[in-house]
Amino acid sequence: MDLRQVSRIMVEFAPRDVHARSLRTFLLHVSDDGKRESNPNCRIQTTIADRVATPGLQVTYKDGKSLNMVTSSMTAEEILREFRRHARALQEDEDAKSA
Secondary structure (H helix, E strand, O other): OOOOOOEEEEEEOOOHHHHHHHHHHHHHHHOOOHHHHHOOOOOEEEOOOOOOOOOOEEEEOOOOOEEEEEEOOOHHHHHHHHHHHHHHHHHHHHHHHOE
């Protein structure tokens, strides 16, 4: 997984909320230095608040499309799968154009 097709990632959660565990795991995945190097222009914004109603994720892709998710009932794998779905389609289109 890399961030080449992603412009911005915004996460919001309460640190003590047990429902935010999967989102925190996702954040660790995308914050890894190797992944960050795949797109240094990708902005990752984290909002940590004591009182967040539900943990959430907003992703903006290079083509301007957005993915908004309430992640409280999702596993980290489910979040990653949804995150990758559109990025993979964009990468395949880009690869086809350059071939």
